[in-house]
Amino acid sequence: MPSVSFLQGAIAAQKYRARLLSHILPRNLSTMTTKSRWCVANRLLKNSSGLPFQEAAGDEKFRKLVIVRSRFLAAFGMARFESIFRQPAKASHRNSRASQIKSLSRSFLLAVLFLTVARLAAAAGEPSPLGLEYHLYLLRPSTHLIQVEIHVENVRQPSLDFVMPAWAPGRYAIYNFAKNVEQFEATGTRGQPLSWTNTDKETWRVDTQNAGGALTVRYSVFANDLTGSFAQFDPLHANINGGAVYMYVSGHKRDPITLMVETPTAWGQGTKVFSGFSLSTSQRTFHAPNYDRLIDTPMEISTHDEATEFNDHGKVFRVVVHAYGEGTESASRWTKELADGLRKIVHSEMSMMPAPDFQAYTFLFHVTPFITEGDGMEHLNSTEIILRGETGGETLSQALEVAAHEFFHLWNVKRLRPAGLGPFDYTQEVYTRSLWFAEGVTQYYSYIHLLRSGVWSREEFLSHLADEIREYQREPGRRMMSAESSSFHAWFYDRAPQVQQTDFVNSTISYYNKGAILGMLMDLEIRARTGGRKSLDDLMRAMFSRFYDAPASTYYLPGRGYTEDDILRALDSVTGSDFTDFFRRYIQGTAPLPYDQDLAAVALRLDVSTDPGAPPSLGVLTQPAETGVRILAVRPGGAADRAGLSRGDVLISVDNLSLATQPLQERLRMYPPGASVPFMVERYGERQRIVVKLDPPMPDRYRLAEIPNPTAQQIHLRDEWLRQRAGN
Ligand SMILES: [Zn+2]
Numbered sequence: 001m002p003s004v005s006f007l008q009g010a011i012a013a014q015k016y017r018a019r020l021l022s023h024i025l026p027r028n029l030s031t032m033t034t035k036s037r038w039c040v041a042n043r044l045l046k047n048s049s050g051l052p053f054q055e056a057a058g059d060e061k062f063r064k065l066v067i068v069r070s071r072f073l074a075a076f077g078m079a080r081f082e083s084i085f086r087q088p089a090k091a092s093h094r095n096s097r098a099s100q101i102k103s104l105s106r107s108f109l110l111a112v113l114f115l116t117v118a119r120l121a122a123a124a125g126e127p128s129p130l131g132l133e134y135h136l137y138l139l140r141p142s143t144h145l146i147q148v149e150i151h152v153e154n155v156r157q158p159s160l161d162f163v164m165p166a167w168a169p170g171r172y173a174i175y176n177f178a179k180n181v182e183q184f185e186a187t188g189t190r191g192q193p194l195s196w197t198n199t200d201k202e203t204w205r206v207d208t209q210n211a212g213g214a215l216t217v218r219y220s221v222f223a224n225d226l227t228g229s230f231a232q233f234d235p236l237h238a239n240i241n242g243g244a245v246y247m248y249v250s251g252h253k254r255d256p257i258t259l260m261v262e263t264p265t266a267w268g269q270g271t272k273v274f275s276g277f278s279l280s281t282s283q284r285t286f287h288a289p290n291y292d293r294l295i296d297t298p299m300e301i302s303t304h305d306e307a308t309e310f311n312d313h314g315k316v317f318r319v320v321v322h323a324y325g326e327g328t329e330s331a332s333r334w335t336k337e338l339a340d341g342l343r344k345i346v347h348s349e350m351s352m353m354p355a356p357d358f359q360a361y362t363f364l365f366h367v368t369p370f371i372t373e374g375d376g377m378e379h380l381n382s383t384e385i386i387l388r389g390e391t392g393g394e395t396l397s398q399a400l401e402v403a404a405h406e407f408f409h410l411w412n413v414k415r416l417r418p419a420g421l422g423p424f425d426y427t428q429e430v431y432t433r434s435l436w437f438a439e440g441v442t443q444y445y446s447y448i449h450l451l452r453s454g455v456w457s458r459e460e461f462l463s464h465l466a467d468e469i470r471e472y473q474r475e476p477g478r479r480m481m482s483a484e485s486s487s488f489h490a491w492f493y494d495r496a497p498q499v500q501q502t503d504f505v506n507s508t509i510s511y512y513n514k515g516a517i518l519g520m521l522m523d524l525e526i527r528a529r530t531g532g533r534k535s536l537d538d539l540m541r542a543m544f545s546r547f548y549d550a551p552a553s554t555y556y557l558p559g560r561g562y563t564e565d566d567i568l569r570a571l572d573s574v575t576g577s578d579f580t581d582f583f584r585r586y587i588q589g590t591a592p593l594p595y596d597q598d599l600a601a602v603a604l605r606l607d608v609s610t611d612p613g614a615p616p617s618l619g620v621l622t623q624p625a626e627t628g629v630r631i632l633a634v635r636p637g638g639a640a641d642r643a644g645l646s647r648g649d650v651l652i653s654v655d656n657l658s659l660a661t662q663p664l665q666e667r668l669r670m671y672p673p674g675a676s677v678p679f680m681v682e683r684y685g686e687r688q689r690i691v692v693k694l695d696p697p698m699p700d701r702y703r704l705a706e707i708p709n710p711t712a713q714q715i716h717l718r719d720e721w722l723r724q725r726a727g728n
């Protein structure tokens, strides 16, 4: 099936793994520069026939990619806010600010909220909370400009700092959203202009001494990127990720916010607003308990979206699909098929983990050919999933795979979270060494639940795990970078903008990739050490209980974050076994992973072989060039490296046979491993002859195979591990 072949190459989920070439290329060498980040979309690239890269002679797929990323109010009860969230707005919302503000019920609720927060803040020595009302004006889609107004009341300070985040949670990349801000201005209660100055690239300091106790800030945001991090406002829709749009008031992220949205007049009464804030598409007024929650709730506004919903474990799950260029009939059919699959996955994950503290969860999907890469982004009670392509079987498989990952995030990372991840410092990088757990183990659980739910067969599940292992084993960086180090340095490559060349292709690994493998190994080790009494599921539940059910340590969410040591301690506690050495070797270190030892517990082994027809290996990653093929990366220690070939060299011919007219791999197929082959090489305009001694092809077939003569215990553990659950 096409979907299977796609998935087999693609392993990962969402913003995920793969390494892109732009990391290693100067702009003038690659048309792929903008794609060269670790990203979800890489998996989409893997599947695209027009991939401009070739791998030479059975060498690494350097291009990996990726792929493929209540009770909550800490200080006060969430139930109160949830009830507010679900209040439908009045039908007439245009220019209705005045009437809404006068709404008695709302005013009363806000007053209660305000007083509650004020009291708590005073008790905690915090600055007195502000009254914050945000307005989002979507007026002219063709300009891609979103107008934002922030009304601030209870202003007692001589100045207030309005700050655009430098990054948004879930994507560990400094994006400097302030770069898209235009036309900032501030006025006081009588409409008088207030002076302001930028104190750094993302902070607007407003002089409030003559404001009159309240002020209004206005600015525009240029928004034309459909991703899980930025925003897009165009004639088709407004897709809002709050970190790219909303400023916060420094020192007041914890203050409650009311948001009012004004949709384009031309879109008419059929305009629908979807978000994790509400279930009513006509709602235009929303309440967030704090700024962090405001920007953790993406919003999709359009007249095109398909929507359906289902229930599971007493919760509502809404599926929203914006499919570009699709007729209503095909989009509706795809949405229904998607919802059928999501229902199974959601049920499987909800059955494993404690009930989450929300009443409703929203899946926001986009399917469009008009993007270079897809994305996936987790949120507290919603997710944004963006797929490149058109609605069909292939994107359906991708959608379910990414959704299985993002949905598991509602426990792992959004609630059970590394210390330091929330409340966030949006002005600079925050660090954790645990993304291998937050992202990689989430990836493993996406596979587990695709299996348990019956969306995947056992064979598909094992095939995906083998693909993860293949990807990792072919990484030159696996000997240099640990899972913790990869996590810590995510800021370099989680879709961070890259202009200069890097050696990431050789020096790094993906915490998605190794983390998924570590999830599998930990699961198998736990099962083996406890004789099948425990599994990784028990660790996840125990950690969720231990950290999310703990007393709130901040205003942001219940519970507290975990440290790297906390994972080890929880694992030891759950299993009654010492995992210190496992952590030291495989998580903090770069020791070879114990595949066969752990797989043996479930009567499997790793079977690695080479395609009999594979050409010998040159050890380069290349891209077609006008006169031949250009070297994008050289594998350390490989044939090309030993011969002195270099990144940027253009291979013109081999044995005087042009490489512009026939693929490099086809040319190399003529030679046996060990052959010395003369290349004509162009370097900075000069041509020279370089002889390369070719290596044997790299093993490229990875399979989890059954071991002969397994014991009853091994078979029992395997059946438990691979069991598909009734009720799905
Ligand atoms: Zn993720």
Ligand SMILES: [Zn+2]
Pocket: 236, 237, 238, 239, 300, 301, 302, 322, 366
């Ligand atoms: Zn849309």
